[in-house]
């Protein structure tokens with residue numbers, strides 16, 4: 001199966017549309033979306049409706065989605081994120097609220113466990129380093145686990161004989177073969193990358209050929225920024241997407 005893997009769109013429609021246009025030639029049959037459809041960005045309804053219509057969709061719920069639904073305490077978020085959550089709550093249609101409410105934070109498809117944050121704590125835990133990754137390998141049974149949430153594309157290899165886990169930054173020129181070793185893989189974020197690189201991040205997965213391909217595409221950041229300023233979003237949120245932090 002040919003799968004488009006996307007995560008952390010965060011209501012950035014410009015980034016989402018650019019990713020979908022870039023991915024059109026990949027002839028994907030399914031889309032796995034790892035959550036956080038909304039929060040931070042100015043086009044939550046449009047992003048939910050666009051994602052819902054994608055073929056073969058499996059979509060998870062993320063912590064920002066949960067906060068908008070009032071299923072997670074907004075005080076756990078920083079000031080700017082909280083402002084965006086309140087704005088989003090007021091903007092979402094009842095139908096799109098109901099759609100978010102229908103989503104789970106964890107799923108399993110064949111050899112792949114899908115979690116928004118981590119297999120150990122699918123809503124909230126950040127897999128920020130190889131030590132946290134190491135502990136998470138005990139919390140899923142499949143060969144591979146796909147996670148979002150940190151907005152940083154990365155691959156963690158299962159602990160070796162020394163009990164330590166290794167970490168690898170994405171290689172955009174080479175596909176990653178999914179053979180043998182168990183992996184935790186993060187595709188990065190479509191709508192708010194945080195690896196000092198503003199281009200939208202996503203991945204292509206072929207479960208039959210067993211390959212993973214990291215992809216990056218530049219989108220019109222200034223168009224999203226204009227939409228954010230028109231909606232009076234905190235300026236820090238507007239600025240950060242231009243720098244990828």
Ligand code: ZN
Pocket residue numbers: 008010036062064149150151
């Ligand atoms: Zn996120």
